[in-house]
Amino acid sequence: MVNIKEVAERAGVSPSTVSRALSGRVVVSPETKEKVLQAVRELNYQPNVLAKGLKEGRTKTIGLIIPNVRNLVFPAAIKGITDVAKKHGYTVILCNTDEDIETEKAHVENLRKRLVDGLIFSTATAASTHILELKEQGFPVVLMIRHLENKVDAVIVDNFKGGYEATKFLIERGYRHIAFINGTLGLDLYRQRFAGYKAALAEAGIAYNEDIVIHGTHDWEDGYRAILTILERDQQPDAVFAASDPKALGVIKAIKEKGLRVPEDIAVMGYDNLDMSELMDPPLTTMAQPFYEVGQRAAERLIKLIDCKRKPRPLIEKLPAQLLVRVSVSYGSAWAEREKGKGNNK
Amino acid sequence: MVNIKEVAERAGVSPSTVSRALSGRVVVSPETKEKVLQAVRELNYQPNVLAKGLKEGRTKTIGLIIPNVRNLVFPAAIKGITDVAKKHGYTVILCNTDEDIETEKAHVENLRKRLVDGLIFSTATAASTHILELKEQGFPVVLMIRHLENKVDAVIVDNFKGGYEATKFLIERGYRHIAFINGTLGLDLYRQRFAGYKAALAEAGIAYNEDIVIHGTHDWEDGYRAILTILERDQQPDAVFAASDPKALGVIKAIKEKGLRVPEDIAVMGYDNLDMSELMDPPLTTMAQPFYEVGQRAAERLIKLIDCKRKPRPLIEKLPAQLLVRVSVSYGSAWAEREKGKGNNK
DNA sequence: CTGAAAGCGCTTACAG
C-alpha cells in the first residue's frame, strides 16, 4: 500500500504538509492543497489507520460485545449501532461471548489491546464486575438491553413497565387466571418483567398463584415444556404471558397440540416483537421492544462519552416497550361481565 | 495503558528482551524470561496491537462484510466465522452493507486502511467487481453464501442440487402442479435453485408452466402476495416450492387465510431451515442450509490463504443442502396411483 | 504557510 512519503514526493511537498492538507485542521495554501489532493487521487492513497491510531491514541473504533448473535433480539440492535457508528465515522468490532463470562473478559482484553475508543455491551451475566472496573478507569462503556447496577451508562427497555402493561392489558381484556412463563431470574430484565406482572395482578386484586408461574425457560422448546408442566398441574390458565416471543411461540405450539385453541381457550401474550411474530398462526400479541432504537441510542451515548473529556455521571436511559395487539389475545370471561355492568356504574 | 518500556524497567532488562520473552520465537534465558513474565503480571501489561501491527504488517484481524445482519441466514454463519477466528487468534470486524454496493466499497476501503489480513464477503450484488480487483492484488478474500464468478475462493451451498432435490422430492411425493416462488434472478443462488427446479420437472416429464412461477420476491410479505397472484391467475398448484423459508411462511399464511389447508390442499416446501421453521404451524418441510458450517469453512479457508505466501488457485467449496421432511408436505394425488401401479411394474 | 525532527509502542537485524 502507498504511504504518505510517496504522496509527498509525487506532490513535491513534505509528508507533514500532506498530513496537514488531509486533516483540514490546519491552514494550507490552496495551491499546495490541490497538488496534494491530486497526488492522493493518482496514487489512491489510504492513510494507514494503525499508524494514525498509534500516534493519536484513538482509533475511531468501538467494540461491541454480544452474548449470542443467534438470539434474534440482537441483529436489530447491531444494525442500530452500526448505522450510527457509520454516520460518525466509527467502525464496529463485533464479539460474541456465548453467554460466557470468561470469553467476555478475553474479548475486553483483546479490544483494549486494539485501542478501541469505547465499548458497548450486553453482559453475559450480572456478575460482570470487570465492566465496573473499566468504568472506574474512565474508559467509555455503555450497556445495552441487559444492564448492571446503576453505575454504568445503559440503554435498556423499561421491563417493569412492560411486564406491568402486558399483564394489565390481559386483565382488562377479562382474563383472570394468567400464567407467567419467565426467563432466568439471573437477568435483571426478567426480574423486572416478573415484578411488573405481580404488580398488575396485585393492583387488580388477583391473588398471585405460583403454580402457574415458571422461571428459567430459555428458548421456544422450554416454553413448550413449561406450559405442558402447568397443564399437568391441573391448572387451567385462561391466558399465558410469556416473557419472550420464542417462549410464547413454543407455548402456542403446545396448546395447539393439546387440541386447544389460541386465543379461544387460552390467550397468549409474548414479549419482544421479533420479525417473525406477526407471521405466526395466530399472529402474536406482544410487547414490542425497540431494539433498533436501543442500538442507536447506545451508540450515540457512547460516542458522546468518547468525545467528552470530563465524564458525566452515568445515565440509564429507559425506552418504553409498546403493546402490539394482534390475534393471539382475545377477550376473557370477565370481559362480558364487566361490559354488562358498565351501564349501571355510570 | 502500560507499555513495553515500563515492563522492561520493572524487570531490569531492555525492551527488546521483553519483546523476545513474550514472542517465544527467540531463545531467552529461563531466569530472564521469568523476571519478564513476573513484571508483565504485576503491571497487567497488554501489548499494543496497533504498534505490533504497524511493525509486522499484519493484524490478526479479518473483515466480514454482510449484506444485512437482520437477514436470518447470516447470524449462524457469523457464529461459525467468529468461532473459527477465535480458535486461531483472529478478531472479526463486522460490516453491514444494506445490500448497497457503494457502502460495500466504502467498507472495503476502511478495512484495508486498518490492515485487516483478509476479508470474508457475502456480496451485495453480482456486480461487485472491486472484489475481483482485491483478489488480483493478491489480497486474501473468501466469498460466502453468495459468490461471483469462479475466480475467487468461495464457500457456498449447492443451490442447483438443492433446488433439484427439493423439486424431485415433491414429484416423488405425487405432486404434479408445483409452483415456484423465487428470489431475485440477480443472485446466482436463486438462478441455480430455479435451474434445479426446471431440471427436476424436465426429468419427470412435467411441462414447465410459467404461470405458476414468480421471481423477485424478497421477504415473507412478498411470498404472501406471490401465491395470491398465482391463485388469482386461476392456477391451482398442488404444491409450492418457495426459494427461502420466509417466503414459504408467507405462502402458508396466505393459503390458510384463503381457507385452504397445508398440506392437504397445497403442500409447501421451503429453503433455508431457519431456527423458527420447525416451530411453524404446520412445521415447515425445507432444504436445510448448513450456514454455521459455511461460516466455519469460509474462515478456515481464509486463514489458510492468509498464512500461505504463494496463492493457491481459487477453490469453490460447495456444501450440500439437506432435505428436512416435516409436516408441510404430505402426499399428492399421483402418489396413490403410483403406489397402486407398483405391483405391476415389478 | 511549510519543513525537519521527534515520538507513538512495538519488532528485529546487527553487534557483541
Add this chain to the structure above:
DNA sequence: CTGAAAGCGCTTACAG
C-alpha cells in the same frame, strides 16, 4: 543470550 538502534507510517510542536 542480550542491548542499542532503526524503522513501521503517521501527527504535531517547534522553527523559520
